[in-house]
Amino acid sequence: MPNAATREAVKRLLGPRWSVRLRCWLDGKPVPRWGNLRRTRPFSARFGMDRGTPVDRHYLHQFFERHQRFITGDVLEVHQPVYTARFGSAVRTSHTVDIDPRVRPTYLCDLAAPGDVIPAARYDCFLIHNTLHLIADFEAALRAAARAVRPGGVVLAATPVLMPLDSVAPAEYWRPTVGGWRTLADRTWPGCEVTVRAHGNCLVAVAAMLGLAAEELLPAELDAEDPHYPVLVTAACRKLAA
Template identity: 40%
Template sequence: MGQLRRLEPFSRMYGWDRGTPVDRYYIEAFLKEHSGRIAGRVLEISENTYTYRFGGTAVTSSDVLHYDNPSPPATITGDLTDAPHIPSDSFDCVIITQTLMLIYDVPAALRTIHRILKPGGTVLVTQAGLSQIADPEWRHTWYWGFTQASSQRLFQDAFPGGWVEARAYGNMLSTIAFLAGLGFEELDKRELDHVDPDYQMLIGVIATKAGGPPA
């Protein structure tokens, strides 16, 4: 950390080549905290790793949505902004990690998510706040960096009558480490767990559709 007076990051791979990216620490902490929601029929984007890691035997059915690749593990192909082929009121839980910043029409995607959830169903979302944009495959469609306030407002608009909580993760040190490409293993737990709302590196959102038991 004494070598930050530099123009090149330590890694342009978010820290994967040094360990595990710092944002993964917060993503997995968020999903672990809300793992009781990952049950029944679950939809995850691109893969179902988190579905089974955090839902385990509570998951009775797993679906994977991929934008344009119908190959396994995908079970559904489609665009969240326009997916009439996905039946309404279908899923108990939807998991969307680090995806919404790549979708230009976020409100349309949230309308789809709300529609395909069962009444009382929950979406668990993580999205980028302050981040590297280092992957050339994603750079041209990386449209947004979110805040706690913008996330709360977007999901409240999309989930009328439901329950929404947006939470920020990160602090000055962990955000600098992530931007510089360090792995989270290079920080200690105290440094990672401190939350400073002035440095919103990652946003986690839990939103429950109206019509089920109280959140």
């Protein structure tokens, strides 16, 4: 074992980069082979949408699939009724809400302050994905979402965590973790049955940062769950029947 002075001399000689590489070799730790991943600009600036399915959407689709039985009856969705049409069954009414008049939603309002624009207890299901992190008053939006569903109805919500920020959105405010979501749900959805889950792992998070698509990973790689690397957090809130 070389003494401290020799180790310091070797480190000075090699410089920091090669010193770390040498230490990894000596400790038997793998060194990364970056290839064309060594880049400061992503492969896609649109979450991989121009290559395939954005990785967070992969988990979002699985979430809606798992909760498909609740997407029925009177369904409200943010923006356009894309997922109501895709995952819903026996849908009686399909309505939308958005703050942007260009979307021509059923309810044109700020979800954080909808007043009486959205009728209370009108819906069996409210799909609110990729939106709450864009709303400064997250808690007010959660209260409004719960108000819109009737007893026995569900709110299916999802927010990104380890995903790039949206370059088109005017602002992004929140990236709640599972713990953050549980705290918010306790405050805003009392008396509801709430299930919060994280989806993702370090590889999927790297793919997300680089703008790679879900199809560029293997199913087993997408399925591996590491709670320390949440790419998407989903929350299902069931309003208990009175």
